[in-house]
Amino acid sequence: MAGARGLALKRPSALPGFGLALGFTLTYLSLIVLIPLAALVLKSATLGFAGFWEIVTGARTLAALRLSFFTSLFAATVNAVFGTIIAWVLVRYQFPGRRLLDAFVDLPFALPTAVAGIALTALYAPNGWIGSWLAPLGIKIAYTPNGIAIALIFIGLPFVVRTVQPVLEEFDRELEEASATLGANRRQTVFRVMLPALLPAILTGFALALARAVGEYGSVIFIAGNLPFISEIAPLLIIIRLEEFGYAQAAAIGTAMLMISFGILLLVHLVQAWQRRRFGR
Amino acid sequence: MTDAAIAPLLVTEQRGTTVTTEQWPVRILLIGVAVAFLVLFLFMPLAAVFVEAFRAGIGAYFAAITEPDALAAIRLTLLVAAIAVPANVVFGLAASWAIAKFEFTGKSVLNTLIDLPFSVSPVISGLIYVLLFGGQGYFGAFLHSENIQIIFALPGIVLATIFVTFPFVARELVPLMQEQGTQDEEAALSLGASGWKTFFKVTLPNIRWALLYGVVLCNARAMGEFGAVSVVSGHIRGKTNTMPLHVEILYNEYNFAAAFAVASLLALLALVTLVIKVALEWRYADQIAASRRH
Numbered sequence: 028m029a030g031a032r033g034l035a036l037k038r039p040s041a042l043p044g045f046g047l048a049l050g051f052t053l054t055y056l057s058l059i060v061l062i063p064l065a066a067l068v069l070k071s072a073t074l075g076f077a078g079f080w081e082i083v084t085g086a087r088t089l090a091a092l093r094l095s096f097f098t099s100l101f102a103a104t105v106n107a108v109f110g111t112i113i114a115w116v117l118v119r120y121q122f123p124g125r126r127l128l129d130a131f132v133d134l135p136f137a138l139p140t141a142v143a144g145i146a147l148t149a150l151y152a153p154n155g156w157i158g159s160w161l162a163p164l165g166i167k168i169a170y171t172p173n174g175i176a177i178a179l180i181f182i183g184l185p186f187v188v189r190t191v192q193p194v195l196e197e198f199d200r201e202l203e204e205a206s207a208t209l210g211a212n213r214r215q216t217v218f219r220v221m222l223p224a225l226l227p228a229i230l231t232g233f234a235l236a237l238a239r240a241v242g243e244y245g246s247v248i249f250i251a252g253n254l255p256f257i258s259e260i261a262p263l264l265i266i267i268r269l270e271e272f273g274y275a276q277a278a279a280i281g282t283a284m285l286m287i288s289f290g291i292l293l294l295v296h297l298v299q300a301w302q303r304r305r306f307g308r
Numbered sequence: 309m310t311d312a313a314i315a316p317l318l319v320t321e322q323r324g325t326t327v328t329t330e331q332w333p334v335r336i337l338l339i340g341v342a343v344a345f346l347v348l349f350l351f352m353p354l355a356a357v358f359v360e361a362f363r364a365g366i367g368a369y370f371a372a373i374t375e376p377d378a379l380a381a382i383r384l385t386l387l388v389a390a391i392a393v394p395a396n397v398v399f400g401l402a403a404s405w406a407i408a409k410f411e412f413t414g415k416s417v418l419n420t421l422i423d424l425p426f427s428v429s430p431v432i433s434g435l436i437y438v439l440l441f442g443g444q445g446y447f448g449a450f451l452h453s454e455n456i457q458i459i460f461a462l463p464g465i466v467l468a469t470i471f472v473t474f475p476f477v478a479r480e481l482v483p484l485m486q487e488q489g490t491q492d493e494e495a496a497l498s499l500g501a502s503g504w505k506t507f508f509k510v511t512l513p514n515i516r517w518a519l520l521y522g523v524v525l526c527n528a529r530a531m532g533e534f535g536a537v538s539v540v541s542g543h544i545r546g547k548t549n550t551m552p553l554h555v556e557i558l559y560n561e562y563n564f565a566a567a568f569a570v571a572s573l574l575a576l577l578a579l580v581t582l583v584i585k586v587a588l589e590w591r592y593a594d595q596i597a598a599s600r601r602h
Contacts (some may be wrong), residue, residue: 038411045504063436139532141435146353207327242429245534262431
């Protein structure tokens with residue numbers, strides 16, 4: 028600690044335990060998170076860039092990555108629209124059962140993904156409660172990419188609602204009154220004044236839902252059908268490669284997925300920086 | 309905003325006369341859309357779990373959750389959570405003490421790194437430990453010669469679970485402790501209390517509800533994790549199957565009633581988690597960090 032102070036890395040404090048707490052934190056973080064993740068990158072590096080590129084752009088891998096990304100994009104878009112409506116309704120309107128619905132929004136965070144997966148499959152299978160209504164119309168959900176989208180909508184919903192809700196709660200009503208006073212009708216106030224202010228929160232929720240959906244496994248595999256090139260998601264392909272003892276291939280696909288997730292998170296940071304610049308917080 | 313302050317506003321809102329709300333047909337439509345979406349995507353799957361679980365009758369339900377493999381899965385799930393959750397509590401306390409009570413270089417980097425596991429796919433969370441400790445992994449040969457098994461055994465399951473639940477406690481405590489500052493601790497120390505005494509008598513009581521909140525969320529994820537555990541467990545019935553993995557095996561054997569019976573226990577856990585979470589948010593909103601909304 029004395030050394031740390033000498034280098035002025037830590038501001039002096041009257042409180043004890045900094046060395047112990049930070050030392051334990053860094054050791055635990057390194058052992059559980061950093062070293063294992065480094066092993067992933069190291070393993071895919073053994074392939075060399077050409078080898079890595081060949082695996083990641085192989086037809087089956089590319090199909091799986093593309094499927095994971097685009098179904099996630101679709102699900103996150105659906106969640107951005109309906110999540111915003113749900114947040115709006117929960118914050119702005121009083122109606123019986125509002126608090127129950129509010130609490131219920133977190134269900135996808137609390138319900139184990141495997142349970143969600145088999146429940147959604149039971150609902151959307153051709154003989155299920157919902158699937159049996161859709162089957163005569165020629166709409167198939169379970170065991171197709173549509174089923175993947177349904178599962179991803181389920182797990183992504185709370186991200187949008189929970190990021191938009193607090194921003195809407197703190198929204199200054201005087202802005203709405205000013206807008207109305209200046210002659211805007213309600214639709215103009217909502218679409219020209221309020222939604223632009225909510226947009227950064229909606230985009231953040233959208234990106235968080237997207238990042239979660241790209242890596243999702245448990246709720247998807249039961250409903251997907253898992254046919255290579257059609258309904259095989261990237262995380263499943265990792266497990267298949269691992270079962271064939273293709274450690275390096277699995278690591279390469281994993282590294283590609285990590286890069287996609289970090290790209291999305293970078294987007295979140297940029298959106299939040301933009302929000303701070305625009306709204307000063 | 310207090311309820312009293314917005315009460316007059318709500319009355320006029322209900323008449324639909326103020327300029328800061330929508331016309332009533334729009335309101336009804338939006339409420340209808342929100343409720344329909346939540347019923348379709350959240351309520352119906354939950355209901356389906358319980359309906360399917362009891363489809364074969366109450367006798368079959370209890371048979372399914374008391375057969376030896378199911379009991380072994382329940383025991384393993386409880387054991388894994390009993391190791392992983394306390395480990396992350398100790399980490400969360402240490403991390404939040406260092407981050408919230410001190411100013412040091414690299415703090416924001418550390419904060420970002422703690423949240424890292426949330427942005428990693430569950431499958432990758434398992435994969436990284438297989439790469440390290442699996443048969444062909446970096447330490448595979450060494451572990452084999454020492455006769456230590458990590459992958460396809462309890463240690464691997466615990467490690468994967470710790471990884472996926474890593475940030476839960478820390479992210480509840482850090483913002484709250486940052487808000488609380490260091491005055492209380494400085495007062496205790498200046499009155500002669502030791503560092504540990506200050507921590508246990510001053511800091512810990514200040515953060516107890518936020519800690520409980522983090523533990524409840526951490527525990528729900530620890531008991532329900534599927535993807536990460538699935539990669540490292542090896543699916544050995546009665547030995548390395550946790551409850552979610554047992555559900556998968558039963559389901560893939562077309563034993564749907566039994567699969568949903570075990571799943572209903574996990575769904576109950578989710579409901580209990582939500583009830584505790586909401587109760588803590590209502591009762592102790594001011595003592596849970598500003599980040600209570602996820």
